[in-house]
Amino acid sequence: MSSFVVALDVGGTSMKGGLVSESGAVLLSERRPTPRAEGPEAVVAAISDFISHLAASGDGVPAGVGLAVPGLVSGNSALYAANLGWRDVPATDFTTLDIPVLLGHDVRTGGLAESILGAGRGLTDFLFLPIGTGIAGASIIHGEPYGGSSGWAGEIGHTPVFPDGEQCACGQFGCLETYASAASVGRRYSLRAGLEGVKAEQVVSSDDPIAIEVWDEAVEALSLALATYTLLLDPSVIVLGGGLAEAGPALFDPVRTRLVKRLAFRDAPPLIPAALGVDAGMLGASLLGWRAAGRPELGPGWVMDVRSGPLVS
Template sequence: MSSYVVALDVGGTSMKGGLVDSAGTVLLTERRPTPRSEGPGAVVATIRDFITHLASLGGGTPDGVGLAVPGLVSPSTAVYSANIGWRDVPASEFTTLDVPVMLGHDVQTGGLAESVLGAGRGVSDFLFLPIGTGIAGAMVLNGAPYGGASGWGGEIGHIPVFPDGEECACGQFGCLETYASAASVGRRYSLRAGLEGVRAEQVVSSDDPIAVEVWDEAVEALSLALATYTLLLDPSVIVLGGGLAEAGPALFDPVRTRLVKRLAFRDAPPLVPAALGVDAGMLGASLLGWRAAGRPELGPGWDLDVRSAPAVS
């Protein structure tokens, strides 16, 4: 088998791993649950075992390992994750293999993949905003994800769009995530309608007055945040991803209309859907793996279609 890297996207509920060779071919993919309830040590041990397993399927020793993980991250350390509970875990703890390892923030790594392989390909400055259970952004500036001075750059979900609004889990009030994340849209509708367990996609597809109101507030919050981002950083394009972006025109059309109105004296950047979907984190991790292996030039020339990769159950 040709040279390859192990790529792993670690989420709060599941992990997606794969092997990607130097030509950009996804050799295989596989999923495993994240044992978050068992504690951070169990998650680290599971990652270590998963990497060993994936590497063995490649029939040799990988050139490197790339990991997309949540929380505050440096290339060499998983500094902190509230969801998983780890602190200051060095990259070397995630594998027993004697190969170089590079870590990346999960959303920023997805942004890297969209920049090199997806909807941001050929664009040097754009925002990648996945809207899922929560909201976090990857600011791609001059062709590279930008994390700011301490790695917290891109926490767009906690922009206070309605300063006198609802309290957010982060302790602030009126955060974008409190109004426009998939979890919040479902929660806010359920609370007002006196129901339980309503999902965001049910709210989007419903035409009852409560659903319309909740969705309108989500769209308003998102357009405010995107207008602020546009005025500060002037992106060439805004890439919306995550589960809520699958609402399609129900999301893109009203957000685009309101963004245009809010930017009265300048053109609004195009809003486009993410191209890589749930595979963005794993594909971004493969780029990190090749960078760890000393091959940062790999990626831009790849003609990659992850959907053609064989999955291992």
């Protein structure tokens, strides 16, 4: 008589967990810190504790667990996460409970949620691009997030938009992320202005010529990456999310204009804001939980209470 799943979205700094019913109601939602500094095993143990706690908070036994994690992921194993120090952690290590568990890649799980419950509802082929501290995308192809031949697809943040550009923390040159992530916009402005710790949102709204220049370069980098994505994969829409999408028209308007300008012989796909904000990963994990429970049909019928504008992520 299980009527809910445990859903957990594991990030580098915090974990967002919840209980989601078969009608899509979020029965409970909690956040805990990710004890990354304590090492890989501590994070696994913290996840297991969190899952047990959430499960015990529900009315009955959960039908399944869905878990969104960073790195290289298969359905039943966290294969590799540089960020968390994981190597080949089986899904069963994440819980002591005897219930089915399904793992998903964090960004693609968010993309799954946007595709079934959010901005991409009803669409089968589009790009979900959350722009936060870093940039990675989820290509939704034939209705499902696409991981590539070995799970490493979606690294749009490290595509070389400016071939002779600045070196990225990843070692490559001219990566989208090093110009257009929220962290990079803040960092690049701070450096040029001789200031410390200026945030991207301050740069976006500033009329300081240095801020305008840094933001212009971010917009140009994004437009180039989105033009390339459009030409390669012909998405029906591009869904922008993450913290930077909160800039709203200050982001969407110039990127849209530049994208159109970069494309000569085809239309640009519409740019639309993500609908699920910070909940995308957890909601996507709930869909994985229901898949683990043998109920893959759940999701499309859910009525979500989502905000229509861009949200903080």
